[in-house]
Amino acid sequence: MLQGNTILHAPSVRHRPGTTDYGLRSTQHATRNITHMPSNDTFHPVAWSAWLAAAALPALSTRNPLYLCLTLLAAAVTYLALGRRSPLAKSWGAFVRFGAFLWLLTIPFIALTAHHGEIVLFRLPASWPVIGGPITGEAFIYGLTSGLSLLALLLVFAVFNVAVDQGRLLRMTPGFIYQAGVVTAIAVAFVPQMVASWQAIREAQQVRGHRLRGVRDLLPLIMPLLVTALERAMQLAESMEARGFGGQVLAASARQRLAEQLAILVGLGALGAGFAGSGFWPGQRLLVGILLAFGGGALIWAFWDQGRRVRRTRYRRWHWERGDRSVLVVSLLAGVGWLVAWLAPGDWLFFYPYPPYSPWPTFQPVLGLFILALAIPGLLLGPGVRTVMSNE
Structure with a gap:
């Protein structure tokens, strides 16, 4: 029997002479055939939330390219480590590639439309519009x-969405916005699930000999994708109904309100x-x-007090x-x-390449170390394996 990453052995049983324990033989045979597969278990969701807040701060508060490159490095190390453990990494990889495409598109767009500065690289005819x-x-x-x-x-x-799946994200939702939290979690997971379903359906159709040559060949892919989405929606609605979603909230006194x-x-x-x-x-x-x-702090206290009146049950800690x-x-x-x-x-985080400021960014080693320390999840994760019993 398996539980987490460990194997739980059945207790020993006394047998009468002349009997055969086929269950014990099968258990021993299965124990000899042990395979190792990548594990999806990472770190505590609260730890990932703290990592998200700390890693998002440099991207939101500075335009210094040196700090941003270090943030990219720390996040990339963690993302690559998670890619060996979670199948969601492949789905979110499309968003990362889309972001890289936007980045490559932003550089020539701003360079061709903003004509300010002292370092002139080259000139285009002034008669050209824009x-x-x-x-x-x-x-x-x-x-x-x-x-x-x-x-x-x-x-x-x-990285955060790959590390914290939809179930954990729902559990972390504060009680006062549990309904909006469910909607948000479903919306966040919709596109990655659709991408994963599309890839699985396409691989299955390729095995059957289907080849994509034009728009008409998309029908064998779109119809199974639509049916899969409807089935997933029905299962989600049934599970929410079975768990009493939208139940009663405890009433508050006038002073509390x-x-x-x-x-x-x-x-x-x-x-x-x-x-x-x-x-x-x-x-x-x-x-x-x-x-x-x-x-x-005032908002957090008010929302926490509202969340206490929402009845929630947890079966796992x-x-x-x-x-x-x-x-x-x-x-x-x-x-x-x-x-x-x-x-x-001081101007430790300030960067603006246009005059009268310098186009060359400054760098503080202490801040660089703070950013590089955010790569610790990727360094601690390692390859990670889980033990799986095999009956072969």
Whole structure:
């Protein structure tokens, strides 16, 4: 019998002389035929959430190409390690390739349409509409950094979606938005599941001798894909109905509702003031950080209090292992370090290639180490195998 990555042996049984234990022989025969297959088990979903927040911060807060390249490197190491464990990596690979295509498209688009800068690479005739004029190195660098930011963000979210499947994502949904969380989880998993079904149907049709030569040959692929999607939708609806989705929520007292409403109002006001201050008072980063933290804390408390009234049952508990704690601690340290650099006075994260600023990015080794530390999930995962019994 299997449980997780271990083999549970049946207890020993006394037998009378002259009898034969065929079950014991079959168990011994199956134990001798053990194969190893890639494992899909990774780290705790909370640890992955902390990793997602820490890895998304550089892509959202800076255009420095050096930091963005390090973010891409850390996310790529983790993505490649997950690709050996999860079949979802192949489906999300299409989104990563699409992001790379957008990046390659962004560079010439900005270089041909933005004609500002002092480093002139070459000139196009001024009579040409839109693209006519000097093609500058600053525009090329700006297009490079803009595409890098988008590609890094896509790769980070691809890693998270490969590591945390739909079931775990649903379980992590806060209680106060459980209905919207179910819809979001289904929407996020729709396209990867469709891509995986398309690939499986296409391989099956190729085995049967089907060849795709034109639009008419798509019908044997589209019809099974549509039927598969409808069957999956029916199964999902039946499982949600069986588990009592949309059940009753415990009623709140008038005082509790008033406290929640005030907390939401104050939290939204503090967040609005913080975001406005970050744009109008860039020198007051500490005050902006306090407002954002206070507003976020008020909203989190209000939503947590609402979520307590939602009845939820759990049949399995997530356990914390040493690797989970390592990923969580490293992600928290990297995220806090990056936030401190963003709140600190100075231009550690600022980059703008156009004059009067320098087109060459600056680099702080400490921030680079924070980003590289985010590759720890890929380094800890390794090849990873699980033991499977065989009856052959």
